[in-house]
Amino acid sequence: MQIVKLPKQNLDKFIKSLSKFGQIYAPIKKDANTSLFSKIEDSSQIDLGYNRTLLPPKKYLLPPIDSMFRFSAEAGYEEVEHGVDEKSILFGVHSCDIHGLRILDLVFSGRYVDNHYFTGRKNTSIIGLSCIPDDMCFCRSMGTDFVENGFDLFLSDIDQSYLVRIATSLGDDMVRASQSLFKEVGKEEIEKHKKKSNEMQKHFKTDIELYNLPEIMDLEYESKTWEEIGEKCLSCGSCSMVCPTCYCYDVFDELSLDGKTGERKTRWDSCLFEDYALVAGGTNFRSERSARVKNRYFHKHRGFVAQYGKPSCVGCGRCIQSCPAKINVVEVITKIRSDAYV
Ligand code: SF4
Ligand code: SF4
Structure with a gap:
């Protein structure tokens, strides 16, 4: 997996360039205690330090209320426009929520494949973001505090920059579309990343034992x-x-x-x-x-x-x-x- 560096001062420009790839949805602050995924236009709206959003990003792929079809005595059944064919980007998804989407993928690709879900899924790119756990997070116990796939790009905070893991060709296209914003990763950044990962582990207060x-x-x-x-x-x-x-x-x-x-x-x-x-x-x-x-x-x-x-x-x-x-x-x-x- 290729890794590059995005200095934080370039984030705004990167977000702007991402809009070429689809409508961006990202966590925003609703009030002091609540963050939620919402449509955004620029990076100043994004709550980059959120813990957990009220609803998970699955709400875009499996909406709380959704229309299947319309019907009438005269016309019979009519399809409805869902917008699942439109390209969208979920920006700032935490590792646990990426795992959550992978679990939904498993379920909806089972005996009865849900084509509606997968059309939306295919048109939705995922940009992950590292986080700091609070005392309600127990993702470490569930093995979901780190994610290896299920995203196009994953941004890990290393203070002045993000380390950006590129996982798909679409992610690569996103980086190439604004190549000048990204820098090569050196030894110093790798060391910072290791330090930040260790620090993250110290924030975990909650664990459960899954054995048997x-x-x-x-x-x-x-x-x-x-x-x-x-x-x-x-x-x-x-x-x-x-x-x-x-x-x-x-x-x-x-x-x-x-x-x-x-x-x-x-x-x-x-x-x-x-x-x-x-x-x-x-x-x-x-x-x-x-x-x-x-x-x-x-x-x-x-x-x-x-x-x-x-x-x-x-x-x-x-x-x-x-x-x-x-x-x-x-x-x-x-x-x-x-x-x-x-
Ligand atoms: S476990 Fe808690 S949140 Fe769930 S249904 Fe019962 S009261 Fe409501
Ligand atoms: S902690 Fe587990 S059960 Fe509770 S909301 Fe998150 S994924 Fe669902």
Whole structure:
């Protein structure tokens, strides 16, 4: 992988030159405590030091509400314009969120390939950005604090400059389009990068032990801990809504008042919602909150591992930050592990 250096004073010019490659979306500050991915026009809008955005960048590839098609009695089915054919750039994506997109790629390329998702994915380039973990980040435990692929360029902060890893030919084109902004990397920059990487490790305050976790989950299927967490859970679904790897959605029809036309849409769903496992006839397979909480943890740390060989959690900490009941995935996993070793 080729590595070059981008002095920070050249970032603005580089962002301007990137606009030739598509509409840029990057993290911006909404208020003192909230950052979110948004359309940007110049680099001054970008919140380069953000921890985590409210919603992950998956919102551009799997929108919270999306249209599938329109229908009417006269015209039958009509396609809708989604904009997925337009080129876009997600700038400033952290390593954990790039891993989150890789997990969605796995899911949507499975038995039933989601062409709609992959059209958007193909037209979206990713420019990663290094970060400093806070006390809710546990990406190191999940092996997602570093990323080797799934991006076009990756910028690592080395104080006055960024080290830029070029991972694809598109990334190479982006650098070549403004070649004069980039410099060669020397020994000094490599040393700085190593120092910054070591410093980053010192910021981690939170770790979880993944060793034999799927087996522990099986052994603790009947643990009282699930009931205790179920007692606290409000079934609000926030943890799913903010999660970069949750992909469940519901399908519903929106009809015009005269009932002659309508639109079929998708909407993010959550396995924590009371009616998630409600089926025709009124049976609800997970009517208890404890069963729904347990299902979420089993899916991410047991079922997904069995199917894809890794958990569907990237340790971003968003669910910890957003849970109004203060349910913390790290504490839950630690408690389940301790239940198994009493
Ligand atoms: S489960 Fe929580 S920590 Fe893990 S990826 Fe989802 S939001 Fe992030
Ligand atoms: S965010 Fe917390 S309270 Fe809301 S559904 Fe998730 S675990 Fe339950």
